[in-house]
Amino acid sequence: MMDNSIISDKAQLPRLWTATFVKVAAANFLLFFSFYQLLPILPLYIIEKFQTDNATAGIVISLYTIGALACRPFAGFLVDTLSRKPLYFWTFFAFTACFVGYKAVSIIAILAAVRFAHGLFFGISTTASNTVAIDSLPASRRGEGIGYFGISVNLAFATGPMTGMFLYEAFGDTIVFVISLALCIIGLILVQTLKIAPKEKKPHPPLSLDRFFLTRAVPQFINFIFVGFAYGPVTNYIALYAKELGIGGSGWFYALIAAGLILNRIMTGRLIDKGYLIHLVGTGMTLNIVAYVLLAFCHSPVTFFVAAFLIGTSLGLIFPGYQTMCVNLARHDQRGTANSTYLSGWDIGIGAGILAGGSMAGHFGMHQPVFLACAIALVIADILYFTWTARHYLRNKLEG
The missing domain is CATH 1.20.1250.20 (MFS general substrate transporter like domains)
Structure with a gap:
């Protein structure tokens, strides 16, 4: 009887690993892996390509964080106001396009602008991905789901930098950018296949601080x-x-x-x-x-x-x-x-x-x-x- 009761209790638990949750977690991993793979090689790439010093390379690299931070309050407002799937897809798309920008530009000032834009799109797309993931979770298992979703970032953190450094030392910087771009394209495909219910059309509340x-x-x-x-x-x-x-x-x-x-x-x-x-x-x-x-x-x-x-x-x-x-x-x-x-x-x-x-x-x-x-x-x-x-x-x- 006890075994049957345990089985019954488990059967009554709301489903956690839905198709939406799995796809968002996988896309999130690919986005963060692409970013972390670039992290250790970017200073070397900037110094070598633009013949600059460590201080200048450090400033350019830090613009990513500044861009992400600058958009965070507006990211939350956009995610709560606009349809989440299109917002998620297009900011993920722009994040992906920035990998092409790193290789295409030949002026360090333009590279700095690409780096800042990369941070902006990162800030919005990661806010959207977290929100889409949480929306897909049953309330009674939200903490468990958030914990599992965070593992997608932790795995990227554990494997991305060492992979990027290995590839750079073995084959040069181009292969690192190409793989980051390819992985993000796979992530985009996953985002495009998400089935997210459209937002209900409700009158937007007046602008106030708690919208941001x-x-x-x-x-x-x-x-x-x-x-x-x-x-x-x-x-x-x-x-x-x-x-x-x-x-x-x-x-x-x-x-x-x-x-x-x-x-x-x-x-x-x-x-x-x-x-x-x-x-x-x-x-x-x-x-x-x-x-x-x-x-x-x-x-x-x-x-x-x-x-x-x-x-x-x-x-x-x-x-x-x-x-x-x-x-x-x-x-x-x-x-x-x-x-x-x-x-x-x-x-x-x-x-x-x-x-x-x-x-x-x-x-x-x-x-x-x-x-x-x-x-x-x-x-x-x-x-x-x-x-x-x-x-x-x-x-x-x-x-x-």
Whole structure:
């Protein structure tokens, strides 16, 4: 009898892996893989082709982040206002076309414009993809679905950069651009075959701040800025820090982050749906502090790589948790805004962390103070979470 009951309960669970969800997750992976594949080779490509210096290449590369951040509030508004499939398809198409632009231009100022445009279309298309994916999820399994959807980004992060670098060293830069372009075209085909119900024709509410920014999620937005601030220096300076410590194989640092992220995302979503959202995010926030303290004071490869895995593990709790909070604080017609608010916090934090980290490293002549500052920022975030953010969510959530 008990076995039959368990089977019956499973049969009653609403379907998660629908055709729409699978296609959006696959297209999202292809978009992010194409982007991450380009990441390690782009500085080399710019310096070699345009005969410029590291500083100029760095400015051009950073325009991608600036473009993504600039469009985030408007991306949410567009996703909530326009038909989602055409918006998703055409911004994905423009994102794909930018790979041709990198190779076609011969003036660095035009390359900078292409890089900025790439960020703009990335910001809108990823906001649309997150929203389409969430729309396809049953409410009772939303946390689980968000966790699985995030794995598409984590897999791209784990495999894209090393693939791009291998291809560049073996065959040159052209093959990297061609493969990125081809993968994005496959992604476009997947997006085109999506079956998304057309938006109901309703009178649009008057323009207000919450059409561009989810004001109900201000505490989540602020907390996520701190999390992004801590991760920013990891994206740019971990190889330099490893060199200072005399630790080789820094590429494994990112692989271990991705491993921690993927393992935890698989488990976290189901626990969120069972009502453990507040506890899981709190655990992730505290574990993140431990990871950065280990990183700031590490003197051996073991501690260095353990810190990487713990960063990934903590982010595997934090990412789906904060996104679920933002979505549950929003009305159904504000899901695009909720996703853009969540992603904007991350973008702002990453950018601020990279800028502050570079300035601190230049001032102190080393990177240890940078990661110590990250740990301090996360302590502040942890205090904010338990005293403000979690309580605000429980008082104001509309769903979940």
